[in-house]
Amino acid sequence: xxxxxxxxxxxxxxxxxxxxxxxxxxxxxxxxxxxxxxxxxxxxxxxxxxxxxxxxxxxxxxxxxxxxxxxxxxxxxxxxxxxxxxxxxxxxxxxxxxxxxxxxxxxxxxxxxxxxxxxxxxxxxxxxxxxxxxxxxxxxxxxxxxxxxxxxxxxxxxxxxxxxxxxxxxxxxxxxxxxxxxxxxxxxxxxxxxxxxxxxxxxxxxxxxxxxxxxxxxxxxxxxxxxxxxxxxxxxxxxxxxxxxxxxxxxxxxxxxxxxxxxxxxxxxxxxxxxxxxxxxxxxxxxxxxxxxxxxxxxxxxxxxxxxxxxxxxxxx
Numbered sequence: 001x002x003x004x005x006x007x008x009x010x011x012x013x014x015x016x017x018x019x020x021x022x023x024x025x026x027x028x029x030x031x032x033x034x035x036x037x038x039x040x041x042x043x044x045x046x047x048x049x050x051x052x053x054x055x056x057x058x059x060x061x062x063x064x065x066x067x068x069x070x071x072x073x074x075x076x077x078x079x080x081x082x083x084x085x086x087x088x089x090x091x092x093x094x095x096x097x098x099x100x101x102x103x104x105x106x107x108x109x110x111x112x113x114x115x116x117x118x119x120x121x122x123x124x125x126x127x128x129x130x131x132x133x134x135x136x137x138x139x140x141x142x143x144x145x146x147x148x149x150x151x152x153x154x155x156x157x158x159x160x161x162x163x164x165x166x167x168x169x170x171x172x173x174x175x176x177x178x179x180x181x182x183x184x185x186x187x188x189x190x191x192x193x194x195x196x197x198x199x200x201x202x203x204x205x206x207x208x209x210x211x212x213x214x215x216x217x218x219x220x221x222x223x224x225x226x227x228x229x230x231x232x233x234x235x236x237x238x239x240x241x242x243x244x245x246x247x248x249x250x251x252x253x254x255x256x257x258x259x260x261x262x263x264x265x266x267x268x269x270x271x272x273x274x275x276x277x278x279x280x281x282x283x284x285x286x287x288x289x290x291x292x293x294x295x296x297x298x299x300x301x302x303x304x305x306x307x308x309x310x311x312x313x314x315x316x317x
Contacts, residue, residue: 027235029197029225069124101195165203
């Protein structure tokens, strides 16, 4: 009698491997000061702006304009909409958002453009500086869930249930978004204009994050960081908030940092103001063991790790 055929191995999933390595999500948000979101129902392809069927090669042109202004361009679509192949159908116009994410100077603008080529006329340099890109002020929040499955399987498998749950509770605020970084922390949520990344979300956790945000608070267990901060400072903010038990969104204000040491053993001392009192947080960034960081990765890469060494009030001692 022949031996039974072994069951096929489960496909590699970067989010599962990351959780097994017990990687902390804090300090892993992409470092971005401003975002440009352009509606496109899909399909997106592997590289959204390059591969999406935007008219007249518009995607690469938007990418180039945004790169010159150092603004992060992303595609968005409403959850549950059919992924129509005819991307030239813009009869209802194209929704666009522009967000500046510097704490104390956040800005969110939006408009529906009759012609998607008008995106190229936006003043993205002014946006990055905290000014207007030329759209209308938008007094609200964008909840952008990464569901970019062609880029990474985890983003679709874990992101789509999150997007569906948020859309049911917050239909006007919720969008699916193309790759925002950190696939291994899926499901991932970007909250604008605050520039907050949350990761490892399931539908219930995402609803809790949205509820906390509406009350002006942060949910620390899933917070990856503020995009306007360097990653070590993101880690420092979360550590300080945990130390103080402080979740109010605008109470902790980063005021400066010093950095010393080589890139492989970098020490950052971040300074914060909390209700008029100064705190410093010392964070050491080291290289963890190599690992596959995305589902599509073909080789291992280093895994930076941020280790909090001290949380100290200015008048300590």
